[in-house]
Amino acid sequence: xxxxxxxxxxxxxxxxxxxxxxxxxxxxxxxxxxxxxxxxxxxxxxxxxxxxxxxxxxxxxxxxxxxxxxxxxxxxxxxxxxxxxxxxxxxxxxxxxxxxxxxxxxxxxxxxxxxxxxxxxxxxxxxxxxxxxxxxxxxxxxxxxxxxxxxxxxxxxxxxxxxxxxxxxxxxxxxxxxxxxxxxxxxxxxxxxxxxxxxxxxxxxxxxxxxxxxxxxxxxxxxxxxxxxxxxxxxxxxxxxxxxxxxxxxxxxxxxxxxxxxxxxxxxx
Amino acid sequence: xxxxxxxxxxxxxxxxxxxxxxxxxxxxxxxxxxxxxxxxxxxxxxxxxxxxxxxxxxxxxxxxxxxxxxxxxxxxxxxxxxxxxxxxxxxxxxxxxxxxxxxxxxxxxxxxxxxxxxxxxxxxxxxxxxxxxxxxxxxxxxxxxxxxxxxxxxxxxxxxxxxxxxxxxxxxxxxxxxxxxxxxxxxxxxxxxxxxxxxxxxxxxxxxxxxxxxxxxxxxxxxxxxxxxxxxxxxxxxxxxxxxxxxxxxx
Ligand SMILES: Nc1ncnc2c1ncn2[C@@H]1O[C@H](COP(=O)(O)OP(=O)(O)OP(=O)(O)O)[C@@H](O)[C@H]1O
Ligand SMILES: [Mg+2]
Numbered sequence: 001x002x003x004x005x006x007x008x009x010x011x012x013x014x015x016x017x018x019x020x021x022x023x024x025x026x027x028x029x030x031x032x033x034x035x036x037x038x039x040x041x042x043x044x045x046x047x048x049x050x051x052x053x054x055x056x057x058x059x060x061x062x063x064x065x066x067x068x069x070x071x072x073x074x075x076x077x078x079x080x081x082x083x084x085x086x087x088x089x090x091x092x093x094x095x096x097x098x099x100x101x102x103x104x105x106x107x108x109x110x111x112x113x114x115x116x117x118x119x120x121x122x123x124x125x126x127x128x129x130x131x132x133x134x135x136x137x138x139x140x141x142x143x144x145x146x147x148x149x150x151x152x153x154x155x156x157x158x159x160x161x162x163x164x165x166x167x168x169x170x171x172x173x174x175x176x177x178x179x180x181x182x183x184x185x186x187x188x189x190x191x192x193x194x195x196x197x198x199x200x201x202x203x204x205x206x207x208x209x210x211x212x213x214x215x216x217x218x219x220x221x222x223x224x225x226x227x228x229x230x231x232x233x234x235x236x237x238x239x240x241x242x243x244x245x246x247x248x249x250x251x252x253x254x255x256x257x258x259x260x261x262x263x264x265x266x267x268x269x
Numbered sequence: 270x271x272x273x274x275x276x277x278x279x280x281x282x283x284x285x286x287x288x289x290x291x292x293x294x295x296x297x298x299x300x301x302x303x304x305x306x307x308x309x310x311x312x313x314x315x316x317x318x319x320x321x322x323x324x325x326x327x328x329x330x331x332x333x334x335x336x337x338x339x340x341x342x343x344x345x346x347x348x349x350x351x352x353x354x355x356x357x358x359x360x361x362x363x364x365x366x367x368x369x370x371x372x373x374x375x376x377x378x379x380x381x382x383x384x385x386x387x388x389x390x391x392x393x394x395x396x397x398x399x400x401x402x403x404x405x406x407x408x409x410x411x412x413x414x415x416x417x418x419x420x421x422x423x424x425x426x427x428x429x430x431x432x433x434x435x436x437x438x439x440x441x442x443x444x445x446x447x448x449x450x451x452x453x454x455x456x457x458x459x460x461x462x463x464x465x466x467x468x469x470x471x472x473x474x475x476x477x478x479x480x481x482x483x484x485x486x487x488x489x490x491x492x493x494x495x496x497x498x499x500x501x502x503x504x505x506x507x508x509x510x511x512x513x514x515x516x517x518x519x520x
Binding site for chain 1: 271273277279280283286428431434435436437439440442446
């Protein structure tokens with residue numbers, strides 16, 4: 001039975017990062033714009049930081065997607081923590097150079113200088129907290145030498161990461177902090193996602209009371225919202241198959257939102 | 270998948286739990302509401318006569334209006350009857366006769382106004398928490414300990430926790446790679462398997478999976494896996510890995 005009303009919205013909220021699913025939210029597109037501007041400035045390393053699930057990877061993927069139409073951009077969504085490997089991959093993928101010898105920083109900078117692109121190539125590093133301090137220092141030197149411009153994301157969890165952020169900040173850089181969504185923004189996020197996929201009926205089920213509860217439960221975090229809605233629509237899907245008379249199509253049931261929250265662990269019960 | 274029945278049960282439990290304090294609070298509040306005037310009456314007896322008189326003369330309009338509501342419940346039926354009477358007799362001049370009739374009915378009632386006025390803020394402060402039942406008790410969000418990125422030693426466990434949380438294949442690959450590089454082949458194998466169940470089109474996870482199999486001594490299984498994956502994906506890197514395993518050059 002693929003004519004289910006809820007299977008499609010459910011799959012919309014799978015927690016995957018795909019630039020094609022990018023949704024324009026005012027504050028985020030504002031940041032995105034300033035991110036794009038910063039990338040064009042000389043000699044800047046750019047830091048994107050924020051709590052888990054605030055959309056850092058999404059923004060980075062979007063940037064990659066948009067920039068790669070015009071210039072040389074390389075994305076590392078999985079960190080390469082070994083320094084030698086890291087430099088090698090860069091030398092190869094950016095400057096088309098695969099040397100046999102051990103790759104030192106000096107050697108790498110020579111290679112970069114020999115190629116000298118008109119536009120400084122851009123490298124995007126997701127999950128920068130996984131790189132070692134000494135590798136980060138090399139990245140900074142490469143950036144200072146104008147061989148490559150880096151945009152990195154840093155996952156902030158608690159105090160220690162803020163310290164880490166400060167550590168970064170003294171060395172750079174421009175930094176942009178991503179935040180959880182406000183109730184308004186979260187509504188925009190959900191509505192746009194649903195409407196983009198033509199799920200009009202389901203989009204209409206979200207009223208202010210529903211949104212208030214959802215925002216309170218997820219604190220406006222995009223990832224938590226994805227998880228919550230994924231299980232909420234799984235629940236609706238189940239009722240649709242097993243007990244359709246219980247479904248009210250004019251609004252979401254607060255009870256079911258809470259059940260979904262119990263399922264995802266947002267409510268402990 | 271979703272176990273709806275179980276969820277329904279947990280939801281009910283959650284509701285009961287989240288309302289229990291309010292119900293307890295409400296019943297304590299109700300008991301207090303009923304009992305408080307009497308407690309006050311008893312304790313204030315010696316002071317009251319002087320004050321009440323003055324109070325009555327100045328604010329006589331307010332006090333009697335509030336009185337009958339609480340006063341009704343115990344033995345006193347008279348005041349309410351008076352109230353009805355006065356209503357019937359004097360249509361426009363209700364207020365002044367009211368205070369006078371009440372004054373005559375019972376001496377104790379003169380003392381009542383004070384506790385009542387004092388009572389009001391009390392009851393309201395009791396009521397406010399009842400009105401806004403916090404339906405939502407949210408556990409603190411993601412609290413995975415941070416990675417000490419300045420120390421070069423990596424806290425792989427916290428990355429694993431995050432992977433469990435987010436099911437982000439990139440993180441999974443990072444972990445699988447890490448374990449493979451550190452010679453934990455069974456861990457690498459496990460994580461590669463997990464990644465495949467999230468997304469089975471990632472070259473590297475098949476490669477780590479097969480390489481771990483070889484390291485764990487299961488060469489045949491590794492070759493079989495690779496052949497299968499090559500037939501599905503035409504992956505170059507899988508092919509060259511299979512080659513090197515077959516030629517025995519894989520270390
Ligand atoms: N602007 C957006 N448009 C569409 N989806 C978004 C947007 N921002 C965030 N999301 C959704 O939120 C989810 C979490 O975002 P993302 O993975 O980018 O968070 P993060 O900040 O990188 O988290 P972490 O620190 O754990 O890596 C994504 O799967 C994506 O679906
Ligand atoms: Mg991320």
